[in-house]
Amino acid sequence: MTTTYAALLRGINVGGKKKVPMAELRNILEELGHGQVRTYLNSGNAVFTSASRDPDALAAELAAAIEERFGFEVACMVRTGPYLRSVLDACPFPAEELAGKQLHATFFAGPPVTAERFASIDASAYLPEEFRLGDQVLYLYAPDGLGTSQLAAALSRPGLLKGVDETSRNWNTVKALVEMTRAAGDAQAG
Template identity: 60%
Template sequence: MTTTRYGALLRGINVGGSRKVPMAALRDVLTGLGHRDVATYLQSGNAVFTDTGGADETTLAASLVDAIHETFGFPVECLVRDAAHLRAVVDECPFPAADLQGKQLHVTYYSATVAPERFAGIDRKAFLPEEFRLGDRVLYLYAPDGIGRSKLAETLSRPRTTKGLVATTRNWNTVVKMAELTRG
């Protein structure tokens, strides 16, 4: 029996008092889907689990999306990534993460590979010292004053860069923690 550790990244829950998904209930949903060793991190839709069924990330995400909709009555976009991918995101960071605060570095996870052409119209020099780099189904964003004040983050989230994709962003502390939690 093959077992694989995964991280689930839910998009847009528990923000501003709407789309409430209690983490205990999310753990119950994942357990109900037959996953083991389920744990959640923070209240923003981060979960880890072990799957023994051999399903791929897309299938696991789709079943979680369906179960959340059935349980809570509203749709929630979700990405599932295996432990190796989550670890690679940390290991391949193009910025000096060890020298930065967690609020200065963010990763946007995408549902598919993103072509650099989507970002061709962005004048990178106009946003300095903010910067971004693409990785494997991720975008790394360095925003020295945090994402809340980032003009580059606002530009990167526009429909022309995200059209047709599920995208969800986490700060560096969460990125690292999710990789650690899936190491199991």
Template identity: 70%
Template sequence: MTTTYAALLRGINVGGKKKVPMAELRALLESLGHGAVRTHLQSGQAVFTSGHGDEESLAAEVTGAVERRFGFAVDVIVRDHAYLRSVVDACPFPAAELEPRQLHVTYFSAPVDEERFAGVDRSAHLPEEFRLGDRALYLYAPDGLGRSKLAEQLARPRVNKGVVATTRNWNTVTKLVELTAP
């Protein structure tokens, strides 16, 4: 049985660094034996089918292959359609009422708990706010991610210590659900 996955590559093609052409990424995933490979945007989303492995082993496989091919390390999170759909369904904010640039999801490689964010003064950043989900953090940033002071706090190494974290805007979050649908 094959499963459709999304691979989320962290920090590629940003500011001219860690360049990974999407055509080459597709070819790389195909060379690993994955099928129905597609990419979305230039910022590190690939969708593929696989009949072997699990999310963690597939992420390690893609991470290793990218490093061998492009010569630099890239963190990768792999998630299946059911998980991606559950993230959308569990959104604690009124996504339909917001502009997609106002809502973001940070995917984590492992579960995180509230204690990790104890040092973040939530009231100092209002009306921005965040809520935790299943290996995900939902961020409401009414002025967008680029102007978000809360996003800066949430991206600090001490907050993300020991986990891979990568953020996508709501348009990308919902597009990945669509692209991985059976």
């Protein structure tokens, strides 16, 4: 029995740094013994199936393989298809009414992230931008986009997430990864 996963790589192919071609990422995942490997966009999103039941071990294995192949460290997170679906379903914002680039999900790895980490942020000072916490995910509504979001800058200030790896995806990407993991699971079942 295999499980369908999505790998989320942080900070690759941005500004010409940490280049990881998607064909190479697919090759690495296949060399690690994973099946039904597909990538999405050029920003470090991959879907695959694996017999492993340990997403953290898969993430560590992928990070080590990337470092061995390319000579630099990349933070990797691996999430199951059902987890991604739960992130989509639990969105506290009216996702269907918003443009996909107005809503973002920041995924966390490491110790549980609780509201206490963000107690120093006066959320009312950033309205109409808003954020909410979910299960190891932060939902961010930035009506003018992430690039100009003052709240996003406040949420990513040094020290706030000390000891926690994180990576963000816009809502269009989250929806695409949910669909890709569902399709891979359907193909596996068929």
